[in-house]
Amino acid sequence: MSLPILFSRLFIVFTVLVFSVAEGFSQKIAVQNLTVEHLVNPFSVDNSKPRFSWKMQSAVKNTLQASYEIRVGKNEAIDKSRVWTSTKKSDQSVLVTYAGPDLESKTKYFWQVRVKDNHGNASKWSQVQWFQTGLTEKDWVSNWITVYGKDTSLASPMLRKEFNIRKKVKTATAYITAKGLYEARLNGQRISDHYFAPGWTSYQDHLQYQVYDLTESVKTGLNAFGVTLGDGWYKGRIGFAGQSKFYGDTRALLFQLEVVYADGTKEIFITDDTWKSSNGPILSSDIYNGETYDARKEQPGWDDVGFEENALWKAAKILPKDKVKLVGMSGPPVTKHETFKPIKIFKTPLGESVVDFGQNMVGWVILKAKGPAGTKITLGHAEVLDKAGNFYTTNLRSAKQSNEYILKDNVAQSFEPHFTFQGFRYVKIDGYPGELTTDALTAVAIYSDMKQTGSFTSSNTMLNQLQHNIQWGQKGNFVDVPTDCPQRDERLGWTGDAQAFATTAAYNMDVAGFFTKWMKDVSADQLENGSVPYVVPNVLNKRDAGSAGWADVATIVPWDMYVAYGDKGILTAQYTSMKRWVNYISSVAKNDLWNSGSHFGDWLFYRPNDDNDGRAAVTDKYMIAQTFYAHSTQLLINAAKVLGKTDDVNQYEALLKRIKQAYVNENMTANGKLASNTQTAYVLALQFDMLPEE
The missing domain is CATH 2.60.120.260 (Galactose-binding domain-like)
Structure with a gap:
């Protein structure tokens, strides 16, 4: 290739690159996904200094927000009804705090934002959004x-x-x-x-x-x-x-x-x-x-x-x-979501009429029927069939999980429940007049209205199914409160389940508002001595509290939500609760060693031929308790640093050193092994940094 031709082609490439870069610098940017206190156009905002969030959208890489202008007014013509405006050179777009005059109660305010990027481009004003203050x-x-x-x-x-x-x-x-x-x-x-x-x-x-x-x-x-x-x-x-x-x-x-x-x-x-x-x-x-x-x-x-x-x-x-x-x-409110039609209607070996919706879910079935007045139709709900293929409800224990509909005159009717929900894939139907067809049945999933924010797909179908199951497990157990199960006679806000799943929950969906709401109940139900109940809202005995890994929800979930959403507000709101929980442990620990109280330990640990509902776990429960004592103390220190509480940082860092030393003295043998030679013991020791460097 001759040099003139080579230089000509290089010039063309260079020109294209220059104009591409220039186009990037003159790109259009937009502001979307506006929220107040993690919610879209919320009513009843009780926070006197509400916080605004938004996302800047750009098709070009390496584009950052350089500044923003936000304005709030009393009607949609914000510029003419303005009560506050703020212009800042800042990349902050999450939870920007209102700093204007005191807001009036039960009043709707309108707001919008525009931004500039690091290339000098300016967005248009966003669409007008609103929030309404609550009642005093x-x-x-x-x-x-x-x-x-x-x-x-x-x-x-x-x-x-x-x-x-x-x-x-x-x-x-x-x-x-x-x-x-x-x-x-x-x-x-x-x-x-x-x-x-x-x-x-x-x-x-x-x-x-x-x-x-x-x-x-x-x-x-x-x-x-x-x-x-x-x-x-x-x-x-x-x-x-x-x-x-x-x-x-x-x-x-x-x-x-x-x-x-x-x-x-x-x-x-x-x-x-x-x-x-x-x-x-x-x-x-x-x-x-x-x-x-x-x-x-x-x-x-x-x-x-x-x-x-x-x-x-x-x-x-x-x-x-x-x-x-x-x-x-x-x-977020609880709302209807996905609907499912039956994939099969069949007779079990026992002759039961059973409908398979193909998906384990939480919600209910909408039933259409027509028959003589007084006809009773019963819908029983179950998650699985037994080994013989019959309808199985033993796992429900005493929960009936059954809806009954009594028909009026011989006209077409449609039924769905009002104040109950079921966990199910299979529905057993008794008393249906005439032939039962798929047209008569629609299952609807019910759960808190959380936007999906994370996803996972791979070339492995089993991994994909696992993620599918995780997401549906979250949907089914996030009906206003994070529960342990959605079907049997329990359905309670077990604190250990919630803290173990909180990080995954925040990956899958936007759970900021969901957990902010629930953590208020954790604080409300915290005992006077600082201990935290097994379940929240607490409908068990007050003495059912203080189990390691369960009560630590008081420190774990606020920190997880801060990491996921950058929300200092939840740390501020929960800090007293976090501190009270750590102080409670300190009050019952002897020489900085927490070796008292009732603990679930390595719950649901499995031992063949000796599996008593998880109580057969072999890892020492007090060893586990000490690791969570350290973990909660570390999270309290983290929160104190974020909130600028220097005295608390110094106090609890000194405590943390003593906690870890007490753990080593009690649980590490002379040859460097742990007293409980189990996977659980070593994982917790490593995860919570319990072991000395040498």
Whole structure:
């Protein structure tokens, strides 16, 4: 090749590269995925200094945010209603703290952001997003109400009220919570896609309320609001002993609708004794046992305008005010997600009619049926079949996990439960009239509304299936609270399970809000001495607390969430709890050695022919406890460094040295081996840096 041709080609390549680089410098950038306190357009933000996050999008590598401008206003024309603006040279785009004037309660604010990159390019303003501040205690002017008389029936009560919207509406906002669970309807329609509201929290300490924008749903003139209450975790069966009414024996509703008219005037509608209550078609509904629904007892139109209340409708009763703290939602709601049609309907060797949905999930089945009035259809739920191929429910223990539907007149009907959920792949159906076809059945998965953020695929089908199972295990056990199982008579927020899985959970999905919400319950249920219960919310005995690896949830999860999301807020919120837990261990340790208390140890360790529910583990439990004592102390030190608590850093670093020395003195033999010669012992010693350098 001649030199002129070579130089010519090199020049062309050089020119292309130059223009490619120039194009990169003049690229378009955009701002997306805007959130406030980890949530998209959240209602009921209780934080007086909310934090904003966003992502800068670019198609070119090595592009970084160099500066941002954020503005907040009282309407969508932010520039004309601005209450705060901030311009900074910073690459920060996660949890930028509001620093403007005090925000007003129960007020919607609008915000947007724009950025510049390290090449000098500027984005356009992002789409306008919003957040609404929550109610203060004095903002609540409504009353708790319950059914007429005593709330002794298993049936789910219905409460209703018609109210008059007198003028054109500018905004209409409903604030609702319940003792128990609630399903709210306006003019015959559900007001949201949320399920199991108000969620499960440590009810004796705090109760969540939800906020709904009903501006487009209310109409001028009469409107009707109807609410059905369920037992849920508040009154229903929960825990091992078959106990119910753990938090209270009376289901109740608190409702407040605030209307701002177009002329600027305001009106508030509340729950009081002008509301009416009656039982309806839900004869019973229980988290463990399932739901019984009698369509013959439906009262069509009860949740709409013009319904004629008969003698069964009695005036609601106002309850005395209580001291329970009402808080806005800080985590995602539980919603419907994937749906599945049957892959097979078959007869088992015992002659059972069983439906296989092909996926183990948590949720329920929507059933379509038509038959004579009084026909009872029963849907039992199971995760597996036995070795012979029959329906298997022994693992459910005493949980019935069964829904019953009683048909009304011979018309097409559709059923799904309201206040229960099941863990299942297989459904056994009894009493179905006529031929059962796949068209009659749809399974729907129910779990907290968490965005998937991580994925894994490989050339190995077994590894891919493992990841699939992990993700579905997370979905099924993240129904408002991180549970150990979603099907048997347990379904509790076991702390050890949560801390062991937290890092994986954060890889798979956005769980920042989910764990922020739950960790508030960990703090609330922490005992006075600083010990942490086995389960949260704690429905077991108070003495069931303080197990190594379980109670360490107090330090592990806040740190894991900080590592995953860079959220100092959760460290700040949980720091006192973290410190109290480490101080508790120190108070019961002798000479810095934690060799007391009740511990699960290497739970579910397997020994052939000697597997007593995991209690056959051979690694010394106090050795395990000492390693977690060190680990929690190290995480407390880490948090103290992030939060600038120098005195605590010095204090607990000195403690950590003594803890590790006590471990070596107690557990290491003269020849350098550990007293428990097990994989668990060595893994924990290495993972938690318990061994001396030499």
